[in-house]
Amino acid sequence: MALSTAFTKLFGVQHPIALAPMGGSAGGALAAAVSRGGGLGLLGAGGGEADWLARQLPIVAGAGKPWGVGFLSWATSVDAVEQALEHNPRAVMLSFGDPSPFVERVREAGVAVIIQVTDVEEARQAVDLGADVIVAQGTESGGHGARQGRSTLPFVPVVVDLAEPVPVLAAGGIADGRGVAAALALGAAGALIGTRFQATTEALVDPSIAKALVQGSGEDTERSSILDIARSSRWPSKYTARTLGHPYLDQWRGREAELAENPAARLAYQADVARGDVPPLPVWASEAIDLITDLPLAADLVATLAAEAGDALARARGH
Template sequence: MALSTEFTELFGIRHPIVLAPMGGSAGGALAAAVSSNGGLGMLGAAFGDREWLDREARIVASRTDQPWGVGFLTWGIDAAAVERALEYGPCAVMLSFGDPSPYVELVREAGAVLIIQVTDLEEARQAVDLGADVIVAQGTEAGGHGARRGRSTLPFVPVVVDLAASVPVPVLAAGGIADGRGLAAALALGAAGAMIGSRFQATTEALVDPAITKAIIEGRGEDTERSSVLDIARGSRWPSKYPARTLGHLYLDRWRGREAELVEDPQVREDYQADVARGVIPPLPVWAGEAVDLITDLPSAADLVTTLANQAEIALARAGRR
């Protein structure tokens, strides 16, 4: 059974599987591996660092002749970052977390597919109004940053699917999807595919420290927590609307429920960096979603794409028999 959807037809790809553009860790090798094996690889360009973008875009462009894209943190970029990415000819640009409207025309003029990620219905309505070609509905189970008052993937995705149906716009499900059963569930909810992050963090091509990989493989869903504590403590500029889901952390235990106090204490930022330098805490939090329990190995991204697609086909066939 082929998993053909509006999304796979839009890009001419085999599988409705999309690599989440995880900032810094979804580099060229990982994106190329996903694209070359039938999914859609996305570079995690985050704030649009030019050196990183130039290096990783060249890698993906040289390693695959299949469609690939690039994703940005909308609140932290400027037009120059998008323009630079578009010079490398991505087939898609994804905008997440913030107002995407200043960059819509840039993407359109370049002929790239506009993907907008949304975390609540207000953002979803804006994405429809802006003419997004694809909408990503991110549930609160997702690793990394997301809505403080969002909805979980299961109820959120169908609502966005219904909202987008009048246009129509294909919707991808994101959040808590780490195997083919999750992909099958997304399709059953009416989504045209799934965007997957944490599972691709634990692949041989991901740009992550081995300690992060080990933590993800050994992590448990009940150990993840969505909080703004780590952003405040490390001096991150992330908007408070989007706290991050991570695995457990010393500073979470120390400051949980004391965020207002933490904001007013500049010494904490110095203490945090000192603890990083001494190896007391890792350089970065371990972003991980609630489905982290399902991540138990370190495959290549190429093998993972095939495995996810096969698992989804089996899950859908089994559900049909039942």
């Protein structure tokens, strides 16, 4: 069953599914595969490191399908956005922080602006800035999200009503076609999916991370600022990260301020990573990882998600 929505019509894609532009794992190969599968592949550009973009942009742009690129608003620069625009993406997604410095330049290039929001205030700003698509991210999501946000189920309809007629994508805790169907039932025009696509053949992740995602449980995930502090990350304090369990979470839980004021502890973290006592990177993971049981090709996964969503909606209608 074809699932045509305002999102699929806007970008000329087959399925209402977008790849979350996960920094470090959503590289050119993964984004291109999602686009070839009929979704919208979004390259995870993060802060916009020029050499990385120079390697990855031609890969996704060469797929010959609609694609886009995502940046961290708090970390990127106009130069990085300009570098991406040179490759003619269909969309630029801006997440976490103030997107306003970049919106007009993207719009001038004739490229759609996608803005991810984690609370109602951010959603109102996205509407005021004239976003072409808004992503409503719930706290179930893997990786970074709002410290004091809402769950996907109650948050998405609020943003849908606030943003109408702007298409909204649901994000957070969606890892199979039933989740995509739920997003559509909530009034969203599709789903932005991250952790499920991390566990695919094309994702730029270490095999140990892929294995952890397949074996992990949602009960093993935790949203915290501890690993950002230990890693001396510059992420704004408004946003915490959901990860699988980690020794430093157990060691410093409830003592975040103490960790932040303890340079020796942060040096110890670096030493533990160097010795291999802790993983080199946190395992970003959503609460839905119980639904991840394999490492498929990303294009095949897009088709599977779309088919499962169609079946779920048919069942809901009693067909």
